[in-house]
Amino acid sequence: MSKVQKKDVVWDPGEANAKQKLFYLSRTTYTAYGGAKGGGKTHAVRIKAVGGAIANPGIKILIMRRTYPELEENHIRPIVKMVPPALASYNATTHLMTFHNGSTIKFGHWSGDASEDEYNGLEYDWIFIDEATQFSERSFNFLGGCLRGVNQFPKRMYLTCNPGGVGHRWVKRLFIDRQFKQNCDNPEENENPEDYTFIPATVEDNYHLMASSPGYVRMLANMPEDKRRAYRYGDWNAIGGNFFPEFSTATHVVQPFRIPEHWQRYRSFDYGLDMFACFWWAVDEDGRSWCYREFTHKGLIVKEAAEKIHELTLPGEHVSATYAPPDMWSRQKDTGKTMAEVFMLNQVGLIRADNNRVQGHLMMKEALAPRPLRDPYVQAMFRREDGTVPDKLPGLVFFDVCKEVIGDIQDIQADEKNPNDCAKDPHEVTHTVDGVRYYCISRVLPAQPEKDEKKVVLYDDDEDSMESYEEFMVGSGAPSPSYLAL
Numbered sequence: 001m002s003k004v005q006k007k008d009v010v011w012d013p014g015e016a017n018a019k020q021k022l023f024y025l026s027r028t029t030y031t032a033y034g035g036a037k038g039g040g041k042t043h044a045v046r047i048k049a050v051g052g053a054i055a056n057p058g059i060k061i062l063i064m065r066r067t068y069p070e071l072e073e074n075h076i077r078p079i080v081k082m083v084p085p086a087l088a089s090y091n092a093t094t095h096l097m098t099f100h101n102g103s104t105i106k107f108g109h110w111s112g113d114a115s116e117d118e119y120n121g122l123e124y125d126w127i128f129i130d131e132a133t134q135f136s137e138r139s140f141n142f143l144g145g146c147l148r149g150v151n152q153f154p155k156r157m158y159l160t161c162n163p164g165g166v167g168h169r170w171v172k173r174l175f176i177d178r179q180f181k182q183n184c185d186n187p188e189e190n191e192n193p194e195d196y197t198f199i200p201a202t203v204e205d206n207y208h209l210m211a212s213s214p215g216y217v218r219m220l221a222n223m224p225e226d227k228r229r230a231y232r233y234g235d236w237n238a239i240g241g242n243f244f245p246e247f248s249t250a251t252h253v254v255q256p257f258r259i260p261e262h263w264q265r266y267r268s269f270d271y272g273l274d275m276f277a278c279f280w281w282a283v284d285e286d287g288r289s290w291c292y293r294e295f296t297h298k299g300l301i302v303k304e305a306a307e308k309i310h311e312l313t314l315p316g317e318h319v320s321a322t323y324a325p326p327d328m329w330s331r332q333k334d335t336g337k338t339m340a341e342v343f344m345l346n347q348v349g350l351i352r353a354d355n356n357r358v359q360g361h362l363m364m365k366e367a368l369a370p371r372p373l374r375d376p377y378v379q380a381m382f383r384r385e386d387g388t389v390p391d392k393l394p395g396l397v398f399f400d401v402c403k404e405v406i407g408d409i410q411d412i413q414a415d416e417k418n419p420n421d422c423a424k425d426p427h428e429v430t431h432t433v434d435g436v437r438y439y440c441i442s443r444v445l446p447a448q449p450e451k452d453e454k455k456v457v458l459y460d461d462d463e464d465s466m467e468s469y470e471e472f473m474v475g476s477g478a479p480s481p482s483y484l485a486l
Contacts, residue, residue, distance in 0.1 A: 296404050
């Protein structure tokens with residue numbers, strides 16, 4: 001960024017380090033600048049946004065952080081102090097900085113579903129997501145939908161990031177591993193590798209910090225091994241940060257198969273107007289649970305949610321029980337009925353699940369652990385080419401069509417105040433996990449083994465003849481006329 005002078009007003013962005021210059025000069029649709037802590041990433045966002053607003057009259061820019069206190073501390077105050085009043089004015093009520101050339105910078109923070117309502121339909125030319133790994137992939141995709149407009153400015157998104165956090169998985173997939181969606185059934189879902197640029201950051205890049213705070217490197221070096229590798233050296237393989245590190249798509253996710261009729265079936269769900277998340281389960285002879293169907297939808301009233309469960313449950317698909325959160329038994333003010341009653345009136349009976357969060361999440365961890373494999377049907381599916389079968393399989397397995405819950409289990413974090421519990425924020429990734437939790441903390445029965453062999457009946461006439469139970473009870477062969485005659 002170069003110095004800007006307007007009459008007697010001078011805006012000097014200062015000297016940039018080599019990595020910051022790459023960030024400023026990047027022209028791809030998505031640019032991520034990250035890795036180690038202390039690389040000067042947040043400062044680069046401020047300079048790039050202000051410089052872009054000054055150099056491009058009329059451009060619309062959005063800067064996002066996860067919380068408002070972070071937004072105010074890291075962006076609003078420094079930028080208001082940085083930009084001379086002769087160049088722009090800031091409205092503290094609307095959190096909007098308006099430049100004299102018509103450009104604007106909107107400062108926003110992400111509050112999940114409330115933010116979706118706030119930003120729905122808005123248009124921006126550039127969007128900055130500072131600390132992107134604090135955002136879920138759904139948030140990232142939603143904000144990407146705001147990159148639009150008919151003006152001449154190329155639409156771009158700039159991200160800064162460190163390893164760990166709810167967004168670790170999608171940031172690593174796109175910018176580190178460069179594993180892009182290709183050949184999707186819907187071509188619009190394909191991701192173009194040329195749209196993504198990653199600029200690695202190290203603390204050594206920020207020579208201003210190294211000169212002013214030489215002890216900062218020592219502080220990073222004294223962190224636990226995984227965090228030291230992540231924050232000191234920017235190692236994206238050192239830390240994932242999710243609450244269920246034992247979950248692996250290689251072992252806990254399978255392709256759909258025909259479920260035997262004798263397996264027990266159940267349902268569980270979490271309900272709210274912001275998200276209804278329902279799951280269908282089948283339990284094999286070993287007591288292993290298979291999640292074979294999911295349904296997630298926003299904005300459903302209680303009656304609509306019950307109708308949807310009933311609609312998606314196929315004829316002849318006998319469900320032994322449906323486990324629901326305790327608040328379904330709260331009475332509604334307008335009708336006096338509980339939500340559980342509304343479900344029952346719509347042919348969906350409910351069983352109250354335990355709402356102990358810590359116990360429920362620990363039960364999920366127990367269910368994800370391997371258990372002995374003895375079910376002959378499952379053994380046949382997993383039989384290897386040499387004829388052997390695995391000794392164990394996880395106790396909780398998901399069909400790969402259940403994409404929402406699989407992603408949320410991989411993303412959800414531990415609660416900072418209680419490491420034995422999942423974080424409740426960001427809220428958008430908790431609904432599906434809660435639906436699974438209600439199932440895992442409830443009682444289910446394993447399927448009873450099928451008996452294909454015929455039952456044997458021994459007679460008292462000293463003959464060793466044997467008949468099947470059906471033959472003994474109803475006879476064999478077709479009835480003769482004499483049998484029917486009076």
